[in-house]
Amino acid sequence: MASYIKVTTTSNNSDWSVERNVYQDAKNKVSEIHEKEILEFSQTIQSAVVVTDFTEPLSHETEYPISTLNADEILIKNKAIGLNPVDWKCKKFKFGMYHFPWINGRESSGYVVKQHGEEKDLIDERVIVASTSYRDNRTSTFQEYTVMNKRLVWKLPSHITFEDGATIGVGLVTAGVVLLKSFQLDFTKRYRGESLLIWGGSTVVGMYLTQLAKILGLTVISIASKKNRDYLINEIGADIVIDRNNDLDTILKKIYADKRSIAFGVDCFSKETSLSVIDILGDKKNRIAKPAQFVGIVSHPKTSNQPNVIIKEIAIKQFHEDLDFGESFVKATSKFLETGLVKPIRTKVFEGDLGTVSKALDVLQKQGASGSKYVVSLKN
Ligand SMILES: NC(=O)c1ccc[n+]([C@@H]2O[C@H](COP(=O)([O-])OP(=O)(O)OC[C@H]3O[C@@H](n4cnc5c(N)ncnc54)[C@H](OP(=O)(O)O)[C@@H]3O)[C@@H](O)[C@H]2O)c1
Numbered sequence: 001m002a003s004y005i006k007v008t009t010t011s012n013n014s015d016w017s018v019e020r021n022v023y024q025d026a027k028n029k030v031s032e033i034h035e036k037e038i039l040e041f042s043q044t045i046q047s048a049v050v051v052t053d054f055t056e057p058l059s060h061e062t063e064y065p066i067s068t069l070n071a072d073e074i075l076i077k078n079k080a081i082g083l084n085p086v087d088w089k090c091k092k093f094k095f096g097m098y099h100f101p102w103i104n105g106r107e108s109s110g111y112v113v114k115q116h117g118e119e120k121d122l123i124d125e126r127v128i129v130a131s132t133s134y135r136d137n138r139t140s141t142f143q144e145y146t147v148m149n150k151r152l153v154w155k156l157p158s159h160i161t162f163e164d165g166a167t168i169g170v171g172l173v174t175a176g177v178v179l180l181k182s183f184q185l186d187f188t189k190r191y192r193g194e195s196l197l198i199w200g201g202s203t204v205v206g207m208y209l210t211q212l213a214k215i216l217g218l219t220v221i222s223i224a225s226k227k228n229r230d231y232l233i234n235e236i237g238a239d240i241v242i243d244r245n246n247d248l249d250t251i252l253k254k255i256y257a258d259k260r261s262i263a264f265g266v267d268c269f270s271k272e273t274s275l276s277v278i279d280i281l282g283d284k285k286n287r288i289a290k291p292a293q294f295v296g297i298v299s300h301p302k303t304s305n306q307p308n309v310i311i312k313e314i315a316i317k318q319f320h321e322d323l324d325f326g327e328s329f330v331k332a333t334s335k336f337l338e339t340g341l342v343k344p345i346r347t348k349v350f351e352g353d354l355g356t357v358s359k360a361l362d363v364l365q366k367q368g369a370s371g372s373k374y375v376v377s378l379k380n
Contacts, residue, residue, distance in 0.1 A: 078110040082167055
């Protein structure tokens with residue numbers, strides 16, 4: 001981060017212009033030192049949490065190469081890293097890693113230490129990272145320094161900590177892609193009178209989905225465990241929370257206790273719960289004028305067994321592949337974060353060095369998350 005020089009003058013001269021000059025000199029000196037720091041970012045190695053093989057324990061390496069930058073790219077020093085269930089699942093179940101060594105980690109927050117070429121306008125900026133290009137390990141976050149396209153980072157608002165910023169990444173992007181790309185909704189419009197049903201409303205994705213859906217004017221019906229009900233209603237903005245431990249008939253009755261039209265449904269949990277959501281959307285009590293739309297972010301049937309439910313695909317890679325979309329999503333949601341319309345979700349924070357990522361992943365695997373995001377806060 002920038003070095004700050006505390007300006008003190010021993011002069012008794014009360015002429016403020018003298019003090020101003022002293023202050024200005026010091027400011028110039030700060031810029032000089034800072035400029036030097038930027039020019040001198042010549043580090044080539046870093047710490048990283050590396051997968052060396054599916055069957056080997058994660059390796060905490062301290063001399064891993066720092067990636068080089070291409071046009072429009074920036075290098076971010078990570079200060080807090082978010083964990084996802086896929087970060088341990090891909091190793092245990094042997095999928096989604098295409099070479100070794102491999103680096104996982106899809107989100108973080110930190111500050112910019114380097115830009116491509118001569119550009120310097122973003123140096124020192126606090127930013128939020130969402131890495132959807134997981135095949136490009138340079139963008140992974142289980143390392144000290146992550147590469148991102150400069151158009152795809154959020155400036156971290158001053159009221160949000162690095163730890164809270166690290167919850168946002170892929171959860172917010174997935175929610176956005178579901179609403180804006182899969183369902184073709186639009187932040188400039190309001191969809192009052194229509195509802196969104198989320199199975200797994202207390203998942204990270206479900207909580208960001210709820211917040212964005214409320215901005216769009218939708219009524220949100222969230223299926224989650226009872227213990228998260230108050231948090232989802234009071235802090236996240238869900239309108240109705242139904243205990244996921246009820247049987248499906250009871251859930252159906254509760255959903256349609258009021259005359260309701262559910263235009264959109266999202267499953268954030270499994271193929272089985274996807275089928276339940278499709279059945280709920282297709283129920284004859286659903287007062288929809290046109291077919292309901294469904295997205296399953298984990299797994300879903302290829303075709304719908306309900307004639308009035310359409311299954312839509314989701315591809316979060318659209319965030320980085322369609323750069324104009326990604327950038328416009330970052331711009332829109334930056335305003336939501338600035339104004340508090342979207343709030344970072346609850347965290348479970350682990351403090352330490354990068355090696356703490358492996359420990360936190362073990363806890364995530366054993367205990368799971370419940371209405372919160374696991375975050376590693378880097379203290380070195
Ligand atoms: N397709 C994509 O692009 C994409 C993108 C992001 C994530 N994903 C996938 O989406 C899933 C969710 O990710 P995440 O990070 O948001 O998850 P997460 O926060 O780690 O999920 C934990 C939550 O799962 C809930 N849960 C457990 N059993 C449930 C059930 N039977 N029904 C409903 N909810 C249940 C728990 O809710 P309670 O504590 O309230 O019971 C808990 O809050 C993961 O499988 C992830 O890999 C896919």
